[in-house]
Amino acid sequence: xxxxxxxxxxxxxxxxxxxxxxxxxxxxxxxxxxxxxxxxxxxxxxxxxxxxxxxxxxxxxxxxxxxxxxxxxxxxxxxxxxxxxxxxxxxxxxxxxxxxxxxxxxxxxxxxxxxxxxxxxxxxxxxxxxxxxxxxxxxxxxxxxxxxxxxxxxxxxxxxxxxxxxxxxxxxxxxxxxxxxxxxxxxxxxxxxxxxxxxxxxxxxxxxxxxxxxxxxxxxxxxxxxxxxxxxxxxxxxxxxxxxxxxxxxxxxxxxxxxxxxxxxxxxxxxxxxxxxxxxxxxxxxxxxxxxxxxxxxxxxxxxxxxxxxxxxxxxxxxxxxxxxxxxxxxxxxxxxxxxxxxxxxxxxxxxxxxxxxxxxxxxxxxxxxxxxxxxxxxxxxxxxxxxxxxxxxxxxxxxxxxxxxxxxxxxxxxxxxxxxxxxxxxxxxxxxxxxxxxxxxxxxxxxxxxxxxxxxxxxxxxxxxxxxxxx
Numbered sequence: 001x002x003x004x005x006x007x008x009x010x011x012x013x014x015x016x017x018x019x020x021x022x023x024x025x026x027x028x029x030x031x032x033x034x035x036x037x038x039x040x041x042x043x044x045x046x047x048x049x050x051x052x053x054x055x056x057x058x059x060x061x062x063x064x065x066x067x068x069x070x071x072x073x074x075x076x077x078x079x080x081x082x083x084x085x086x087x088x089x090x091x092x093x094x095x096x097x098x099x100x101x102x103x104x105x106x107x108x109x110x111x112x113x114x115x116x117x118x119x120x121x122x123x124x125x126x127x128x129x130x131x132x133x134x135x136x137x138x139x140x141x142x143x144x145x146x147x148x149x150x151x152x153x154x155x156x157x158x159x160x161x162x163x164x165x166x167x168x169x170x171x172x173x174x175x176x177x178x179x180x181x182x183x184x185x186x187x188x189x190x191x192x193x194x195x196x197x198x199x200x201x202x203x204x205x206x207x208x209x210x211x212x213x214x215x216x217x218x219x220x221x222x223x224x225x226x227x228x229x230x231x232x233x234x235x236x237x238x239x240x241x242x243x244x245x246x247x248x249x250x251x252x253x254x255x256x257x258x259x260x261x262x263x264x265x266x267x268x269x270x271x272x273x274x275x276x277x278x279x280x281x282x283x284x285x286x287x288x289x290x291x292x293x294x295x296x297x298x299x300x301x302x303x304x305x306x307x308x309x310x311x312x313x314x315x316x317x318x319x320x321x322x323x324x325x326x327x328x329x330x331x332x333x334x335x336x337x338x339x340x341x342x343x344x345x346x347x348x349x350x351x352x353x354x355x356x357x358x359x360x361x362x363x364x365x366x367x368x369x370x371x372x373x374x375x376x377x378x379x380x381x382x383x384x385x386x387x388x389x390x391x392x393x394x395x396x397x398x399x400x401x402x403x404x405x406x407x408x409x410x411x412x413x414x415x416x417x418x419x420x421x422x423x424x425x426x427x428x429x430x431x432x433x434x435x436x437x438x439x440x441x442x443x444x445x446x447x448x449x450x451x452x453x454x455x456x457x458x459x460x461x462x463x464x465x466x467x468x469x470x471x472x
Contacts, residue, residue, distance in 0.1 A: 007119045009109045014392070014432040019451070020439035027455035028431040031463040032155040033424060036240060036470060037186070037300060037415040042159045044421065045183055046169035046176070049145040054134040055085035057148075058111070059092055061419040063322035068104055069095050070322070080317055086131060093127030103391035103429075110425035115148060145421055149181050152424035156472055158240055161185040163192070163229040164204075164211045167236045174237065182472070186240040186300075187233050189226065189288065193245070193281045198270030205266065218263040219254070223287050230291050239470060241292050242300040243285070247329045251337035252279035282338070289342055293349035298470060302386065304329055304356035326356050326388055332363050339371045339380070350376060350469065352412070354383035358397060365405035378410030378469065386417060390426060395433045409457050412466040431462055 015021045043049070051057040059065055066079045069091060077083050078091035099105040112118040116134050120126055137143045149157065161167065165185070173183040191204045209216045212225035258279055265274050274280060292299045306327035308314045313323050335353070342348040348371060355364040368380040382405075384390070385398040402408050414430035416423045435458060442449045466472075 009106075009113050009119070014429075015436050015439075017436075017439050017443060019442060019449075020436040022451060023435040023439055023455055023458055024432055026451075027458040028435055028462050029428070030153075031431075031459060032153045033427050034156040034413070034463065034466040034470065034472065035154055035416050035424070035427070036156070036158045036298075036412070036466060037160070037242065037417055038158060038423075039160050039417070039419045040157065040421065041419075042161070042167075042169035042173070042183060042185070044145045045149065045157065045159075045181065046172040046179070047145075048147075048179075051138050051143075051145075052135075053085050053089070054116075054131060054138065055089045057138070058420060058422055059085075059088055061320075063320055063324075064104060065092060065095075067322035068099055068102065072098050080321065089131050090124070090127050093122050093130070094124050096122045106392075106429065107423070107425060110428060111420075111422040114425050114428070115151065115422045116143075146179060146181065148421045149424075152427070154181055154424060156182045156184070156470070158184050158186045160188050160242060161233075161238075163187060163189050163226065163233070164207045166211075167233065167238075170236050182237075184237045184239065185233055186242045187230065187238055187297075188242045188244070190244050192222075192226075192284060193243075195265075195274050195280050196277050198265075198273065202266070202270050217266055219259050219283070222284070226284075226288060227291060230288075230295065234295055234297075239296070240298050240300065241288070242302070244302045244305070246306065246327055247303060247331060248301065248334040248338045249281040249285065250278040250334060251282055251341060252276055254279045254283035286338070286341055289349060290345075290347040293342070293347045296349075296471070298350045298352060300352045300354065300383065302354045302356075302383075303331060304360065305387070326358075328357060328359075331355075331360055332367065335364070335367050336370070339367070343371050343373070348380075350379050350381075352381040352383040354386040356387055356389065358389060358394065361397060361401040362405060365401045369406055376469075378407070378412065378465065381410075381412055381469075382406065384412075384414050384430070390414075390417070390430075392429075392433055395430055396437060399434065399437055409460060410465060411461050412469050413461050413463070427462075431458075434458065434461060 012021060015024055069079050072095045074091045074095060078088050096105065096108055108122055112122060116137055118130060118133065122130055167185050170183055170185050173179045195201050205216045208225050212228045214221050214225040214228060216222045216225055258276055261275060262280065289299055304327050305324050307324045308319055309325055310323035313321055339348060353364055353368065355361060365382045368382050371380045373379060382402050385394040389398065399408060402411060414427050416426050438454050438458065441447045442454060447454070
């Protein structure tokens with residue numbers, strides 16, 4: 001299925017010189033993908049899921065698209081409501097032409113071309129044909145969940161998993177000789193930090209107690225329960241922890257008085273709110289970080305989102321539906337205190353820190369250099385452009401600031417951070433942008449015009465750095 005007259009996703013896409021094209025096609029394009037942070041379903045991958053239609057694999061759960069559709073004036077019925085999958089797809093097809101200059105316009109056409117070979121613009125006129133054609137392919141054996149990963153040359157896929165998860169699907173994938181992808185969990189204990197929401201926190205403590213076999217009645221037993229779950233995750237191939245926080249907590253001391261208060265808070269089932277949530281979170285987080293260090297894990301921190309802004313949609317649809325945003329929090333002193341607390345005890349694990357507010361790019365990029373100690377190449381990383389920043393301008397700004405403040409050559413590269421099996425084109429998007437930026441510098445005489453040298457750095461950033469960093 002091809003209409004080349006309308007094609008703009010071609011070999012030259014985002015590559016504005018023959019040199020940029022050579023860098024990309026010779027050094028970047030064929031590199032395998034290590035996707036060390038995503039929200040993909042381990043069940044879908046382990047069971048090699050077949051999808052009934054493209055809406056199921058492409059629109060369900062994609063809050064980027066939902067956000068755009070609402071902006072264009074599409075009724076919620078055709079986004080998360082009870083409209084049919086085909087009606088929802090046609091509503092997206094109607095929206096796509098109006099996403100021009102939004103990264104969704106690029107991603108949509110990259111994903112259609114790379115996943116289904118469709119070299120045609122999606123719009124109301126082409127929508128029905130695209131829907132039917134994709135569904136025909138999805139009915140076959142070459143467009144199952146794992147086939148998508150193989151098509152994109154994904155060799156290592158991390159998912160995002162709660163400490164209470166049983167990880168049975170990761171084990172299923174590991175035991176399946178036909179599964180060519182290394183599917184690994186990552187440890188995301190965010191629910192244990194929500195002590196300000198007593199009901200949710202206590203319910204989570206109950207779940208963690210049940211799955212760990214440790215009755216959580218005080219701080220020591222909470223940390224022992226986490227220790228058991230970390231051991232369990234480690235035995236299932238986990239080597240990554242992840243944390244989504246507005247800010248890192250203030251470095252308040254968890255005193256014996258607070259320890260007694262926490263014990264009472266648990267036994268009284270939150271009858272009174274806990275007086276110092278920051279001290280609690282700082283103590284738990286640093287304790288976990290020391291456990292990660294002990295096992296040689298990589299720890300990730302996603303900082304700066306202000307979530308669930310629209311309480312009406314949160315109430316009717318739940319979380320992660322496209323009503324999160326960039327927050328304007330203060331990070332520098334908290335980052336410094338947290339990293340310094342661990343570094344001063346030589347318990348700082350390899351660390352990736354993600355920033356959501358572009359105004360803070362230089363703050364984050366400068367901070368990581370304070371805690372690189374020569375023990376590991378790029379031990380503390382300024383993580384890839386994330387969420388609202390994983391578009392062309394955001395990636396270019398990220399690469400520039402990282403280059404100015406640190407060593408781009410040590411960077412561990414891109415992630416999808418996605419719920420969609422088609423989203424691996426974001427790696428291609430990043431690689432094209434990286435190669436074009438480097439080519440521009442070479443042609444301007446800012447860096448040496450040595451294709452082998454710069455090409456080798458491209459290979460490092462696209463694949464080899466992450467492979468070494470994660471000990472794959």
